[in-house]
Amino acid sequence: MxxxxxxxxxxxxxxxxxxxxxxxxxxxxxxxxxxTGGTPECTTAMRAAADVSSSDNSVELLTTLAACASADDWILTLKANPGAGALLSYTTADAESLLDLSCVRAIATAVCIDAAGEGILTYELDDPRLKELNP
Incomplete structure (x- = not known):
């Protein structure tokens, strides 16, 4: 019309x-x-990661994996708060790539377990090499 x-x-x-x-x-x-992003907990954690003034916010970024409820929640919130990552803006594919990298250090979080179930991760969570990185 x-x-x-x-x-x-x-x-x-x-x-x-x-x-x-x-x-x-x-x-x-x-x-x-x-x-405006995902759940309130996820948004708060992602904003905290975005507000880190140094170039290394890896601790805060890993905290977002525990704060968010699902892979979709994490991706949506990262796209709304791109300063938490290294890019000025994120496409869904960009956010999935960062999630794939981040989950290497947080395989037991609900976000990473959900991401594995959705086929977002490029590795299996039970890979013995990952267990060495996550004591």
């Missing part, structure tokens, strides 16, 4: 959180959805 419009507005807040606001107008009906 000619009157159907879709507008996307992207806002960036001072805490490096990218908020996407979607406004959809369909024949007079307006729907609004806002995405």
């Amino acid at each position: 000619a009157e159907d419009k879709v507008r996307y507005i992207h806002l960036v807040t001072t805490s490096r959180l990218v908020t996407a606001l979607f406004i959809v107008t369909l024949g007079g009906l307006s729907l609004t959805a806002c995405s």
Whole structure:
């Protein structure tokens, strides 16, 4: 329909959180959805990792794996808080690659177990070489 419009507005807040606001107008009906990341615990941990001023935030980034509820929660929250990683922004594939690398050091977390179940990881969690890295 000619009157159907879709507008996307992207806002960036001072805490490096990218908020996407979607406004959809369909024949007079307006729907609004806002995405600011995942669960509150995951968002808090990811923001803490993003706020580290040194170039090494590996401890804080590994903490996010314990704070987030699932691989999808972690990926969504990283994309909303890209400063937690090394890139300025993350695609889903970029976030999955970082998750794959991060899970090497946190194989027992719910996020990594979920990521393995979803086929995101490029290795098996019971690989004996991983157990050597995770005493």
